Amino acid sequence: MSENITERRRLTRNHMYRLIYNSKEGISKQQIAEDMGCSLPTVHQNIAELLEADLIKQGEFQPSNGGRPAIGYVTNDDVGIAIGVSVSAKHIRFTAVDIKLRVLAAKKIQAEFENISKAGETIAAGLEEFIDDNKLDRGKLLGVGITIPAVIDNANGIIMISPTLNVKNTNIKDLTHRIPYPVFVDNDGTCAGEAEAFSGQRDDFAYLFMEYGIGGAVYMNGKKYAGHNNRSAEFGHICVHPGGLKCSCGKRGCLEAYCGALRFTKELGVTVDEFFKELEDGDKDYEEIWNDVLTHLASGINIIRMIFDGPVILGGFVSEYIEPYLPRLRELAAEKNTFERDGNYISLGKFYKNGGMLGGACHFVERFVDEI
Ligand SMILES: [Zn+2]
Known part of the structure; x- marks a missing residue:
């Protein structure tokens, strides 16, 4: 019984800490009491405990409605x-x-x-x-x-x-x-998806992780779907071109073989950065390869969309370069889709090369x- 009460008290404190953690400019005791539907003395006691533990600090903040500055609380972000x-x-x-x-x-x-x-x-x-x-x-x-x-x-x-x-x-x-x-x-790829989910991404999304290889993650109701063998969202090995290019997995025609950065760096002997620089400068050979990458990428994304029917978010260090080509990618994906006229369900994630870490x-x- 007493353990339950202790745990319940801890959960209240935890909920309060999360409110403070998620508030951008700080949050007042009054706002916390309103948000949590609890009494001011309860808020007061928990705030005192969090201050004592050095987990939060007090500061003055300007409410977004333009009212008078109020005393609010923010987290101590250098505790860990x-x-x-x-x-x-x-x-x-x-x-x-x-x-x-x-x-x-x-x-x-x-x-x-x-x-x-x-x-x-x-x-x-x-x-x-x-x-x-x-x-x-x-x-x-x-x-x-x-x-x-x-x-x-x-x-x-x-x-x-x-x-x-x-x-x-x-x-x-x-x-x-x-x-x-x-x-x-x-x-x-799973870790990079985790970072997107943590940073407030929508509850349901498929994450396509594009680096030298291709991976991913699927999130449903804010939770990762791992699959029966921890292989959920191994998007890199979806076949997008039967009998096509050889993949690192030994099969042919995988999305990774067409759209992984190894393809367009190793083949040409350039870095990812050099590849996109040449592409931007209008090199015809690079353009041809990139169009082929985009076409196969659209096929892979369309398959993910057909199965998942939710937003598809692109991440990994390659995604940093994709923005100028996103309209074309959306167009190509829409052309392949039976139900949709646009590819607006495809977007770029918040993190690029740092996402996994x-x-x-x-x-x-x-x-x-x-x-x-
Ligand atoms: Zn493969």
Whole structure:
């Protein structure tokens, strides 16, 4: 009984903390009482506890209705730090964020992927250097979220398969055992979708993650749908061209083989940045390849739309370059669709190259907020 009361009190405090966390300019006691439908003394007591724990602070804020400045409360955003790490075929990247996912520091290491254990070594050494170089407080480090282009079985601690990195059935510990902080590993596209969901994206969306390979995530009612084998939203291996280009998975005609950045960088021997620069400058060969990418991308997106019937959001570092081509992509998707006249259900996410890492870090921020 008393445990229930304690838990109920904690949930009230947690709800209050979330209101303060989500308020952009600060929120007053009166507003909290109105929003939560509870008494001012209850608000007062919980605010005192949150102030005592240094989780919130008091400030003056200007209400949006233009009234007199009022005393409000905002969260103390430097109480915790989370670090996201991304492993790709060519780089290892680090991003440190505060509890509002604001970036505090970032670093990229050039590291050709060899195997999981070697990547684990590079991450462990790089992480300590990253923390020291940026004077990050280890005492505030909530955890390290590592994202990797692979199907992950966290329940059994296995990296099941990564066609992009040519990895199969490897223990997650081979990647993480040298890291002396709480650590979490998940698929890069899933993590990037998590960051979009956390930052207030709609409850239902399909997320198409475009980097060297292609991945994704599906969110329904604000929750990720993982599938029976943790392979939900492996959009990269949807067949968009039967018998077509060979994919890293060994099959032919996959979306990844047509639209993954490896296709239009490796083939031409250029970086992603160089590719889009040439494209913008009107190079005819690049245009031809890009039109083919867009056509197949529209096919893949149309399949996702047909199955899911919800918004499709594009993310990953390639999505940073897509904006000028979005109208054409929408047109191509609409041409393929039986029911719709436009492709306005396709949009760009909030995060580009940082999305995966922010999502990895987000895992620890969410846990921190949940436990208050
Ligand atoms: Zn494939």
